[in-house]
Amino acid sequence: LAAQIQSTEAQIASAQARMGACVVQTKPRRRGVPCAILSMPRRPQLSNFVYGELTLESLARLLARARIQAGSVFADLGGGAGRQRFGAAALVPRLRRLVGFELMEGYIDDARARLACLASLGETPDVDLHHDDFTVASSAHHWTSADVVLATSTCFDQAQMVAIATLARNLRPGARIVTLDKLLPAPPGTFRLLACCHCRGDWGPALGYIQERI
16 A cells, blocks of 8 residues: 555656646636636636636546546546646556547637647647537537546536436446536436545535446
8 A cells, every 4th residue: 555655646746747847827718717716605607617627636536546547538528728637648657548628718728738838848648629518419429438537517507417417328338437526417327436535626625426337
């Protein structure tokens, strides 16, 4: 166990150094909402578009519980500027592909800038970035073919969660989906809960649920 902890700490330190070389300064935009909105007593109706990402340490913990490994396809739903997406690539060498969905155009631009920076450092992960709605059936096949899916769902509304749960039934048996603060509202017998994990994002503490397609 001590060796595993040391290995994880080394992975996080290495990933932090690599990600730190390509810092993208995300700012509140006309088509975006800052993550500080989470602390407001009464959130506006656009709360499901709040921007916030997990810390690298929390991401590492969740990915380990989701049993991600080299050769996996990782999908990030609502991934913003890509810190989680590219963090996964830094934490788990030789991922086969990264898939990202983001509706807010400014953050897609930030993700492209980060990808270009990584390429300039000699790191060229296979990345599919989609400026699209991940709850639309016509585009969902891009993420339902993944081995591990992360939905930063703390502020997602019930309609979004139902849409994700419905589309996630197209995941292959054994694929994992990680949600934050909300379980998938899926029919019995479609997913099993593998683990719960305390984690932290820009907005504060969260609870991660790792669920496996049956």
